[in-house]
């Protein structure tokens with residue numbers, strides 16, 4: 001399962017970070033996930049508790065901020081939201097589109113105790 005391996009890598013990263021800081025446990029993990037990152041937040045929420053079992057992140061609250069996908073047209077400069085990385089400009093039909101947000105996937109912060 002795709003999200004399970006992502007959950008495991010998040011747990012690995014935050015567990016290692018918490019150990020470096022000498023924490024007893026992690027109470028909260030904040031993630032930022034763009035709509036085009038190819039990650040289902042709901043599946044990730046489902047997988048996280050199992051992935052965290054036996055680590056410092058066991059029982060941690062998972063907070064996910066979803067970032068809308070926005071693209072800008074290279075021809076006319078129009079900005080618009082997209083659901084796929086490939087799109088055409090709704091204003092001028094140009095295919096010179098750059099995605100400016102929505103591909104993020106970062107661990108924003110962890111709260112340790």
Ligand SMILES: [Zn+2]
Pocket residue numbers: 073074075076077078089090091092093094
């Ligand atoms: Zn355009």
